[in-house]
Amino acid sequence: AGGQSAGRTPVVARLDDGRDGFVITEVASMDERSRSEFERAVGLMYKQEYLQAAEVLEKVIERSPGVSAPYINLAIAYKHMDRAEQAEEQLKAALALVPDHPVASNEYGLLCRKAGRFEEARGIYENALGSFPDYIPVRRNLGILCDLYLDDPACALEQYEIYSSFTPEDKQVKVWIADVRIRLGSN
Numbered sequence: 001a002g003g004q005s006a007g008r009t010p011v012v013a014r015l016d017d018g019r020d021g022f023v024i025t026e027v028a029s030m031d032e033r034s035r036s037e038f039e040r041a042v043g044l045m046y047k048q049e050y051l052q053a054a055e056v057l058e059k060v061i062e063r064s065p066g067v068s069a070p071y072i073n074l075a076i077a078y079k080h081m082d083r084a085e086q087a088e089e090q091l092k093a094a095l096a097l098v099p100d101h102p103v104a105s106n107e108y109g110l111l112c113r114k115a116g117r118f119e120e121a122r123g124i125y126e127n128a129l130g131s132f133p134d135y136i137p138v139r140r141n142l143g144i145l146c147d148l149y150l151d152d153p154a155c156a157l158e159q160y161e162i163y164s165s166f167t168p169e170d171k172q173v174k175v176w177i178a179d180v181r182i183r184l185g186s187n
Contacts, residue, residue, distance in 0.1 A: 030064040038070055041077075050077040068094040072104050079111065087111055100128045102135035109141055118149045139163040140173070153180045 030038060037060050044053035057074040064070065075090035088111055094104040105128030112121035125142040128135065143159030146152040157180045164173045 030067055034060050034064045041073060045077060050080045053077045066097060068097045068101055075107055084111060100131035102128050102132040102138060106138050106141060113145055118145060121145055136163050136166045147180060153184050156180050
């Protein structure tokens, strides 16, 4: 949906086929072999074969170091293998390539939250939403962070309500909204 940019900045475009979402077109790209290996690694991750997926992704990154997706997926594989430091390194590499990348930011925020770095997680989420305000997983996770970890119910309510407007079928978040409203004294 987007074209290559003349500079070093990735191009972000909305999907043009009626679906909600966006496409990030990066300056660098993968060759056919790397793309095939990347897809194989994703398949391994779906089967929860994280060690094998990580090995494949490391090779993809060697051949295509300027593409963010392999770094993000490698970080997710590392996270599932309880290798938080390595996961963080990969997420930082992805964010160096595409600042505020919504998926990388979401994963990094979760990593920071799990490590007890709540204010850092909040900053990561807020930066991502500045660039990608419609990426609802970040909204949901910022709401949870504000609600459960930062004692900021006003922030939580705002994020939950925005999230709920995009996902009206999510009944759980409606319960969270009602709970926060009660705590804020506003029904």
